[in-house]
Amino acid sequence: MALSSSDPENYRFEHFSIKVMAGDMRFSRDALRPGQHLPDLPVTMADGGSTSLYQLADGKPLLLATGSITCPMTVSSIDELNELQEELADNINVALVYVREAHPGENFPQPHSLVEKTDNAKQFQGDYDIRFPSIVDGLDGQLHQLLDVLPNSAHLMASDGEIITQSLWLGDVGWLEDVRALIISDGGSEKPLIHGPGGQNKISQRMLMPFLKGAGYMHDTLNKAGSQAYRELVRGAPPVSLLSRTAALFSFLPNDKRGLAAAISMAVLMGLVIGLVWLW
Incomplete structure (x- = not known):
């Protein structure tokens, strides 16, 4: 649910909670x-x-993606966005909107000044080789709240500001492929048109695959944020914390494959336990 700019304490939360996570599951009304x-x-x-x-x-067209250095979902999608910008540089511009910290911790607490927020954005660019510009949103998220206060949503807008299509998660590879095809098919138009009956691809709220991809980056990202970030994930979302720690065991795999491997392993183990209990 989008929060009013008159509610800065709720917007700039100091601690992650299940309430915060629940608000990230869908675009608000x-x-x-x-x-x-x-x-x-x-x-x-x-x-x-x-x-x-x-x-x-x-x-x-301008692709705006929200994100922060403490958001595993953002970290997981940087490579695809770098590739999109480089491949279609003549036909599209890309920018990160640096918003509130998704998982504030000792190393990256919720900023209390624009200087702190700008420093975090700069470090994020440097640490993860971000090759497109970053907007530093206001402390109370003026732009973020217009887009909806989600940690890693993506919005393709025309040059006159009209929103063309948007995705709950930037890591939705299918949506990014749709955007790529859209830009290519419209040949650099300032206002690309959604194709297909009814423009059914205008909004994507797919969760599963973007989340599993992000899970492979969760352990490293939360450790980078600080121990507070991990403790609060354990308290606020224990199953997600377990998935994160299980994914970390698959360090021999690329990060983007670890979450799926962890989910399959957990499902198999749960099936074995249920089978043993049934046999017993």
Whole structure:
């Protein structure tokens, strides 16, 4: 559920909880939808520059992705976004909207100043080789709240601010492929059109595969955030914490494969336990 900018304490939560996680499962009813327009907001960039959303689009579609250094889902999707920007640089612009910390910890607490938030955004760019610009959103998430206060959502807008399509998770590879095909098929149009009857692909809220992919990055990301982040995941979402720790056992696999391997292993183990109990 989107929070009002007049509610900064709830927006800038200091501790992760199941309530926070529950709000990340779907777009809220208040979220801007495809066909609606983002205003031409002034934005501050991590490099210290100032511009506006429409200037950042520069006559092309603009893909905005929300994220933070403590969000495993964001970390898991950086490579795909780098590739998209490099492959279609002539036809699309990409920007990260650095928002509130998803899992604040001792090393990356919830920022209390724009200086702190900018420092986090800069470190995120450097640590993960982010090759596209980062917007540092205001402390109370002015842009984030227009997009919906999700940790790693993605929004493709036309150069005039109209939202074309959006995804609950940037790591939704199928949605990114749809965006790639859309941009290519429309040949660099400032306002690409959703194809297909009824524009059925305008909103994606797929959860399973993006989540399993992100789970493979969870252990390292939360440890980087600080022990508080892991403790609060254990208390707030024990099954997710177990998946994270199980995925970490598959360190011989690429990060993006670990979550699925962990989920399969946990399912097999649970099946064996149930079978043994039944036989007993």
